Amino acid sequence: MFDELAHNGYHMRQGALHRTSFVLIALFLMMPGITSAQDEADWRSNGIDPTTWSDGPVVEDTPMQFSYYNDPVFSINVTYTPDHFEDEVNGEIIIELFPQWAPITVTNMVEHVEDGLYDGIFFHRVINDFVTQSGDPECTTVIVYPATNLNCGSGGTGETIPLEHDENLSHVDGAIGMARGADEDSADSQWYIAETEAHGLDPENRDDGGYATFGIVRQGMSHVRAIAETPTSDDATGTDFDNPFSSAGRPVYEVRINKVEMIGVADPDGKLSGQGVDGGEDGGVSTGLLVLILVGIAVGIGGVMMFVSSQKVESVDVKVYDAELLDENETSSTT
Numbered sequence: 001m002f003d004e005l006a007h008n009g010y011h012m013r014q015g016a017l018h019r020t021s022f023v024l025i026a027l028f029l030m031m032p033g034i035t036s037a038q039d040e041a042d043w044r045s046n047g048i049d050p051t052t053w054s055d056g057p058v059v060e061d062t063p064m065q066f067s068y069y070n071d072p073v074f075s076i077n078v079t080y081t082p083d084h085f086e087d088e089v090n091g092e093i094i095i096e097l098f099p100q101w102a103p104i105t106v107t108n109m110v111e112h113v114e115d116g117l118y119d120g121i122f123f124h125r126v127i128n129d130f131v132t133q134s135g136d137p138e139c140t141t142v143i144v145y146p147a148t149n150l151n152c153g154s155g156g157t158g159e160t161i162p163l164e165h166d167e168n169l170s171h172v173d174g175a176i177g178m179a180r181g182a183d184e185d186s187a188d189s190q191w192y193i194a195e196t197e198a199h200g201l202d203p204e205n206r207d208d209g210g211y212a213t214f215g216i217v218r219q220g221m222s223h224v225r226a227i228a229e230t231p232t233s234d235d236a237t238g239t240d241f242d243n244p245f246s247s248a249g250r251p252v253y254e255v256r257i258n259k260v261e262m263i264g265v266a267d268p269d270g271k272l273s274g275q276g277v278d279g280g281e282d283g284g285v286s287t288g289l290l291v292l293i294l295v296g297i298a299v300g301i302g303g304v305m306m307f308v309s310s311q312k313v314e315s316v317d318v319k320v321y322d323a324e325l326l327d328e329n330e331t332s333s334t335t
Helices: 002-045 103-114 221-228 287-310
Strands: 072-080 089-097 131-134 175-178 191-194 213-219 256-266
Touching: 002 256, 072 103, 072 221, 089 103, 089 221, 089 256, 103 213, 103 256, 131 221, 213 221
Parallel strands: none
Antiparallel strands: 072 089, 072 256, 089 213, 131 191, 175 191, 175 213
């Protein structure tokens, strides 16, 4: 009987081992999807304190001067040469978007950023005291700058969006807007940053529908102004030489966008502070780390089960004593 129990116990342990193995395999198969979803959502759970921004534009009395909870925030890492015979500078420009007033335009921008569309391109049009323009995926350096694609300045994704306006949005200093063609609804991927207030582009000041703004620079405005003053092929002041191989406003030295990435959301009230991608100061654990912990536990359990199941089950000699039945005529004596 004991041999049968031992045999059954062995098979139970084998069953548990198989179930543990199944769980391990399932976890490993799920990990890429889980971590991918986590990576995509990480920036949306990373609250950014607006008080940490100190290099912004000139403040104008509009709703755009304030940061709003959960507004998407992205950064532009850029490299440029401020002037002739000067060293190259690397900087970061941080921009807050306003989906509450320009939902279509903001969604379009976020999708392009997440797709890496702007990584490796350059600012192809720079006009001092006006705008610095980029966002054309065709504007990449071919071998050596300023050699580039012939379509630079007129390229895009081929997917356009409708023109959006809101009374809360205007071309204040540091505003980001969408470039477009003659058709009001022809904005695609190209955008510009107003290096100074440019209210002449607002719809109420134009008869062609104006241009859509959808965000504002919060940090790195000094880099925007330095880029605006970099030598171009047709500087409006006439103090810089013309580059016959460039189009209007093309910087003489490459103003390269190394990377554009979503980095978080505005968190003026501290609702998300400490709950970003690294767990924050409050000790929160990210989903990716939690998955690794669970996998580690499962691996440990699996190892123990494998060790136990590998041990040979020995038969155990059990002494069985037959009970002696007292004869009904016999009595036990007690003293």
